Amino acid sequence: MAVRIVPVIMSGGSGTRLWPLSRAAHPKQLHPLVTELSMVQETARRVAATSKDFKFEAPIIVLNESQYIRARGQLDELGCVPACYVVEPVGRNTAPVAAVAAELVRRELGDDVLVLLLPADHHIRDIEGFHQAIAHGAALAAQGQLVTFGIEPAGPETGYGYIRRGEPVSAGFHVSAFTEKPDVETAKTFLASGEYYWNAGIFLFGAGALLAELELYCSEVARCSLAAVSGAEMTGTKLTLDLAAFEACPSISFDYAVMERTSRAVVVPADIGWSDVGSWDALWSISDKDEHGNASRGNVSIHASENSFVISDGAKVAIHGVKDLIVVATGDAVLVIHRDDAQGVKKIVDALKEAGHDDLL
């Protein structure tokens, strides 16, 4: 019998790296950034396939209250019916999300069913490769391992976590070490060694196995998360976690709480055309372009320009004679930065926060 996997789509982020399009109540994952579907729709569709090696169950969607209506509308539109929408009353990073998900799966389907924890705002070009990697990971997770997926590094990026591979194990490797956001020199040595992967932030594990490891390494998160589930309020398919219990939970990443400590960590290489779409430049990189390297979305006119990315959700945006620019226009805000100016959006967003412009964030 094919192994059963419950996809848990983490859709609670409200990042500002794609400001002004991405906003607290209408974040990146709810926008059609790469295709005509929103990123959460693409993610849901990606985990609706069947395979001879595994069976995806109805997904669990984790998000916050301000995103619920919009996200649900988008998934309804797709004909996707999640097992439930888990509403986080406050954000507590990914370890509590993993714990809540594992507990829900354990209660409903049993200890041995697998949980696939994945962000709603990543792009994966090669769906077949993705499913292949899941199949490889599922075989390991079914044996009690906690699986992370490793991306072949495309350059010495300093914004990612790196995973060093150890001894081979079936279609993967034991994890030898995790390194969060190395400096560029360190990242270069990692690449040169050929032993490192980027950590894609996608995890696969048995519900019972995760809860056991969490109890070992971070029992406070386990305790609070389980209490938040026990005290949760269910309305239809909307499960709102208990505020007091969840608020008491440490805010900590799943990598840090479990993966970096457990002896059961394995990495499965995943050559799947992955991008976390973590900046406008990253989105430009994976977008279709004209013969001059320009990409665009919406009501846009590009003249005599090169390697630029122009996005509008309404107004006509017209450019002429520029290169390497990002231009993003929404109804109430316009961003213009150099394409390699990774800090630009952050600086602008920080200044808006400072000035009390929460209406724009």
Add this chain to the structure above:
Amino acid sequence: MAVRIVPVIMSGGSGTRLWPLSRAAHPKQLHPLVTELSMVQETARRVAATSKDFKFEAPIIVLNESQYIRARGQLDELGCVPACYVVEPVGRNTAPVAAVAAELVRRELGDDVLVLLLPADHHIRDIEGFHQAIAHGAALAAQGQLVTFGIEPAGPETGYGYIRRGEPVSAGFHVSAFTEKPDVETAKTFLASGEYYWNAGIFLFGAGALLAELELYCSEVARCSLAAVSGAEMTGTKLTLDLAAFEACPSISFDYAVMERTSRAVVVPADIGWSDVGSWDALWSISDKDEHGNASRGNVSIHASENSFVISDGAKVAIHGVKDLIVVATGDAVLVIHRDDAQGVKKIVDALKEAGHDDLL
């Protein structure tokens, strides 16, 4: 007794060189581009002064129907009460405007009263110098000369008309030649000679003198313009020229119809801080700037950028890490061009016309 001058403010233009701010029904001269007053307000204020040498009468405002309400509102706001608003039922360039104005002045005030013909969309920094030049010009115009004002060229611009000075006459010179839009090599020789001025498009002449010269050199314009006045419809201070007569009038510039042909042309040098604000770059040039050379209008945040010009009439516009850019955001359009990209706006506007986007023009 001080000579009487009727300012005739030509406010009928609907240029697109400052697109997307300047639109057919809300053109450049009705925007507060340089100061907090609109350009037509500034122009009206500039010709409301008194002097021992001349007396400005109530002005005549020439415009088209779609601009009337807005222009009148702006002048009312300023407390400016024009002698009349002349509505052109169709545009016929500046020679017919001069003829209509001269005829109106002749009828109401007599042949000897002077007409100061001036565009509504130029910026003049030095008002005192402007009035001094007018005084010099008035002395010549009172003797029957047709006066144009000459700007010391700041560079070999190819977009202006050039005036070559001849023999001196009181505070000016007889005009030796006019040259429209020379190529850059010719413009350079003009500058090197020291004998040339830019034609500012501001003219001063006696009403009777102009009509006599027009009769000599371009009688068709004189005939049609006078008929358009005779057949005009007056409602309060709004005088709508007769459509059939004015439509029959040749469309021709005052320079070409009269100034380049008459023997009475004189040029008065005018060192008055003049700009025709003929491009976004020209507007940037005369704007106040921060220590990095950036200028802005409206709801704008500028970070780590140089020599750029950012304008918004609503949305927050934020830039980071760019230089030499023009960014202009209106509710329905956003323009991004290089500051020295003089052709950019024209190319974009032409493409919009081609695509039938009259709503944006």
